[in-house]
Amino acid sequence: APRILVLASGSGTNLQALIDASRERDFPGKIVAVGCNRPKAFALERAAQANIDTFTVDHTRYGSREEFDGALMAEIRRRNPDLIVLAGFMRILTRDFVQALRGTLLNVHPSLLPKYTGLNTHQRALEAGDKVHGVSIHFVTEELDGGPVIAQAEVTVAPDDTPETLAEKVQQREHVLYPIVVRWFCEGRIQLGSDYVVFDGQPLNGPMVL
Numbered sequence: 601a602p603r604i605l606v607l608a609s610g611s612g613t614n615l616q617a618l619i620d621a622s623r624e625r626d627f628p629g630k631i632v633a634v635g636c637n638r639p640k641a642f643a644l645e646r647a648a649q650a651n652i653d654t655f656t657v658d659h660t661r662y663g664s665r666e667e668f669d670g671a672l673m674a675e676i677r678r679r680n681p682d683l684i685v686l687a688g689f690m691r692i693l694t695r696d697f698v699q700a701l702r703g704t705l706l707n708v709h710p711s712l713l714p715k716y717t718g719l720n721t722h723q724r725a726l727e728a729g730d731k732v733h734g735v736s737i738h739f740v741t742e743e744l745d746g747g748p749v750i751a752q753a754e755v756t757v758a759p760d761d762t763p764e765t766l767a768e769k770v771q772q773r774e775h776v777l778y779p780i781v782v783r784w785f786c787e788g789r790i791q792l793g794s795d796y797v798v799f800d801g802q803p804l805n806g807p808m809v810l
């Protein structure tokens with residue numbers, strides 16, 4: 601089965617959704633390791649609870665982004681993953697790192713990309729008066745949150761939504777969408793073309809909307 605390595609920085613709710621999905625009998629991949637840049641991330645406890653190998657590369661111990669990414673790359677390489685899933689991993693990765701792992705790095709971003717790359721996406725969607733918001737799963741390229749989008753799920757914005765209530769609704773969709781996309785990748789159905797997604801051998805015009 602394809603070897604999955606998950607990177608996280610925080611509580612790891614998307615990691616938990618992936619662990620739960622990977623327990624299904626027909627799941628086509630195996631989560632072989634979980635890595636964190638924060639030694640106290642609860643994601644590490646979720647992994648330990650599931651008997652998954654863990655490692656920490658603490659970014660505060662490195663003098664530059666290149667050194668941190670080099671150490672992270674060394675930990676990744678020794679585990680030989682087929683897929684690296686960023687699940688609330690909050691570090692911007694260097695060009696060299698991203699290029700070396702091209703086509704094997706996925707990220708979940710809490711907006712309907714290309715809208716609202718970066719942080720505070722829920723507040724920004726509310727301030728813009730958006731009636732529809734959501735989540736995107738994309739291939740990671742050098743440009744932050746700018747890689748080809750594989751799939752999105754939409755959330756209706758209610759008049760009384762706050763950034764917190766919206767975050768809650770979006771996260772519920774993340775926990776359903778991310779395992780589906782990881783499953784597709786492990787089944788060999790998703791590839792990264794030159795600047796587009798290939799699904800079942802065909803270039804995608806735009807993201808799949810679930």
Ligand code: 3YE
Nearest residue numbers: 686689690691692693707740741742743744745746
């Ligand atoms: N790196 C590249 N391309 C991508 N990392 C992520 C996606 C993605 C990527 O598409 N090249 C917050 C935004 C990062 C931020 O500025 N982070 C700081 C550290 C903040 C902290 O440690 O809490 C930083 O300097 O990296 C994953 C999502 C990254 C979001």
